[in-house]
Each structure stands twice: as structure tokens, then as C-alpha cells.
Amino acid sequence: MARSGDIGKAADVLRAGGLVAVPTETVYGLGANAEDPAAVSRVFQVKGRPPTHPLIIHLGAAEQLGDWVADVPETALVLAEQFWPGPLTLVLRRGRRVPLEATGGLETVAVRVPAHPVALELLSAFGGGVAAPSANRFGSVSPTTADHVRAELGDAVDFVLDGGPCDVGVESTIVDATGDAPSILRPGGVTPEDLEAVLERPIAVGSKSHIRVPGQHPSHYAPRARVVLVEPAEIATAAQAAQEEGRQVGVFLPPSCASVPVKAHAVVAVPASMADYARGLYGFLRELDERGCDLIVASLPAEEGLGAAIANRLRRAAGPR
Ligand code: TXA
Numbered sequence: 001m002a003r004s005g006d007i008g009k010a011a012d013v014l015r016a017g018g019l020v021a022v023p024t025e026t027v028y029g030l031g032a033n034a035e036d037p038a039a040v041s042r043v044f045q046v047k048g049r050p051p052t053h054p055l056i057i058h059l060g061a062a063e064q065l066g067d068w069v070a071d072v073p074e075t076a077l078v079l080a081e082q083f084w085p086g087p088l089t090l091v092l093r094r095g096r097r098v099p100l101e102a103t104g105g106l107e108t109v110a111v112r113v114p115a116h117p118v119a120l121e122l123l124s125a126f127g128g129g130v131a132a133p134s135a136n137r138f139g140s141v142s143p144t145t146a147d148h149v150r151a152e153l154g155d156a157v158d159f160v161l162d163g164g165p166c167d168v169g170v171e172s173t174i175v176d177a178t179g180d181a182p183s184i185l186r187p188g189g190v191t192p193e194d195l196e197a198v199l200e201r202p203i204a205v206g207s208k209s210h211i212r213v214p215g216q217h218p219s220h221y222a223p224r225a226r227v228v229l230v231e232p233a234e235i236a237t238a239a240q241a242a243q244e245e246g247r248q249v250g251v252f253l254p255p256s257c258a259s260v261p262v263k264a265h266a267v268v269a270v271p272a273s274m275a276d277y278a279r280g281l282y283g284f285l286r287e288l289d290e291r292g293c294d295l296i297v298a299s300l301p302a303e304e305g306l307g308a309a310i311a312n313r314l315r316r317a318a319g320p321r
């Protein structure tokens with residue numbers, strides 16, 4: 001865990017143009033001073049991410065929002081007041097303070113206030129905005145512990161702030177709040193139901209938004225092992241068939257199948273609670289890679305609550321490579 005003095009050191013690294021791995025409640029971020037184009041460019045280099053894929057700017061308090069965006073529509077204000085600090089990212093019109101390097105050239109910018117005490121302490125000590133994507137190589141599984149970051153990025157990151165394991169475990173929900181009718185660009189830690197309760201109307205997921213969303217490749221959040229999705233009732237037979245063909249099969253066994261005997265190389269018992277599942281998801285994928293699996297057989301949870309974000313990540317982990 002972070003020791004006394006670490007926050008000051010991390011803030012100095014950011015001021016000097018370096019990169020800091022920052023714990024957030026969702027996943028670890030690879031942070032740079034958002035106003036330093038050279039530092040922001042290094043984030044893309046280290047991740048191996050195309051420069052057109054925009055980053056999220058992390059702020060220490062909702063009151064700072066107006067400094068970073070061109071205008072704050074009423075709906076955005078309501079959502080910020082309700083969900084910040086927390087796993088919600090708002091896409092708004094870019095303010096002049098935001099360099100185009102951070103937005104991948106877009107005239108919109110993604111902003112959030114994370115709900116992690118270490119991240120908030122760092123943002124307060126640093127004072128500015130921290131541009132941070134998830135701290136993984138492009139296309140792979142996001143890190144939810146400091147060890148995941150060290151294993152994946154090693155010396156490429158100047159300082160790793162250890163804030164313990166992430167509580168939410170999947171990334172923030174991204175909402176296009178540029179217009180009157182907000183829409184969900186990426187499901188995440190704030191559920192569609194939570195948003196609808198506050199907005200008092202249904203919220204569209206995906207396609208309805210008119211804004212461009214780079215960085216939404218079909219394959220993403222992917223472990224080394226191939227991922228296949230089947231119906232829960234087919235998991236045991238699918239796993240056994242692949243295992244008999246000589247594959248090293250890892251299984252995500254849903255709670256409804258907990259008593260079904262499964263022949264596989266490794267089995268992860270999927271937690272019944274969606275919050276526990278989200279928290280564990282990326283660690284489970286990493287664990288099955290580490291145990292030498294070359295195929296992971298899983299099924300989608302019901303797409304309500306956090307299940308929407310989990311299903312989104314599993315579909316993309318299973319996407320064409
Ligand atoms: O929970 C999270 O959101 C984590 C933590 C570190 O905060 N961050 C994260 O960042 O997931 P990243 O870079 O892995 O995903 C950010 C996504 C991009 O892939 C892109 O699709 C979207 O946010 N995005 C960023 N700026 C945008 C913009 N101006 N318009 C539309 N989408 C944008």
C-alpha cells in the first residue's frame with residue numbers, strides 16, 4: 001500500500017513530465033499531467049495505443065469541471081453532482097485547457113472524479129488534471145492491483161502508487177453528455193438503472209450517440225487465452241469437448257451450474273453477486289492465463305445492473321482478434 005511520502009513523490013513525477021500508475025476504484029490508470037503534451041504522448045507509446053484513442057482526464061473535485069470543458073449542460077451537472085466521486089465518465093465539449101493530444105484530436109473530452117482515497121489525495125497534491133487510460137498494454141486486460149501494473153508495464157512507468165485491489169473492478173461508465181439526451185458509450189461501474197433513476201427517463205446504450213467514439217475495438221480486455229461464450233447449460237459439454245481435443249481449458253462456472261461436474265484444466269467459480277463478479281473479473285482472466293489455459297469457456301450474466309458491464313467486457317474479450 002502507499003506509504004507516507006508516496007503521494008508527494010508521485011505528484012513530483014507528474015510535474016516533471018513522468019508517468020504514474022494511479023489506483024482508482026475501477027481499475028489502475030496510467031497517469032500523466034493532462035496539460036503536458038509530451039507526457040501525454042508517452043502514455044500512448046507505453047501502452048502501444050493508437051494516438052487517435054482519447055484518454056480520460058481525472059479531476060480532484062466536481063467543482064473543477066468548468067475549467068476543463070467548454071460548457072456544462074444541466075444534465076451533466078446533475079450527473080456530476082450525483083455520481084462524483086465515482087465510476088462515471090462524462091464526455092463533454094473540450095475546454096481550451098485540454099491539449100488535442102489527450103483527446104486524440106477530438107473536440108470533446110472525457111472527464112471523471114475517481115472515488116479512491118489515494119487517487120483523490122494525489123489529484124489534490126498535484127492540483128491539475130491527470131490524463132489516464134487503464135494501465136495495461138493496448139487491447140489486453142485492465143489491471144486491478146499494483147502487481148498487475150508492475151507485471152504488465154514494468155520499468156515503463158516511473159512510479160506505481162499502490163492503493164490495494166480496486167473495489168469496482170470494471171472501468172467507469174462513459175456517458176455522452178454533450179446534448180440534451182445523454183447516452184451510454186460504455187457500460188461500467190454506474191449501472192444504466194442508476195442513471196435512469198437520476199435522469200428520470202430511459203437512457204440509450206451505444207449507437208444512438210452522434211459523437212465519434214474511437215477506442216471501441218471489437219477485441220479488447222482480452223487475455224492471452226481465446227475466450228468463447230456459450231449458454232450456461234452448454235458449459236460443461238463445451239469444456240469437456242475442447243479438453244479432449246487437447247486444449248488447456250479454463251472455465252468460468254456460473255453459480256447456476258455450481259454443482260455440475262466439469263472436466264477442465266482450471267475452473268473459476270463465478271460469484272453470485274454481480275459486484276463480486278465485477279471486482280474479480282479481470283483477476284480471473286489473468287489467473288487462467290497464468291495457469292496455462294489456452295481457451296476460456298464462459299457465459300454471459302443477465303444484463304442488468306453491473307451485469308451489463310460484465311457482459312460487455314466478456315463479449316469483447318471473446319471478440320475477433
Ligand atoms: O474507469 C476508467 O474509466 C479507467 C480509470 C483509469 O479511470 N480508465 C479507462 O480509460 O478505462 P481507457 O483509456 O482504458 O478507456 C477510455 C475510453 C476510450 O477507449 C474511449 O473509448 C473513451 O474512453 N473516450 C475518451 N475520450 C472520449 C471522447 N472525447 N469521446 C468519446 N469517447 C471517449
Ligand code: MG
Nearest residue numbers: 133134135142
Ligand atoms: Mg482501457
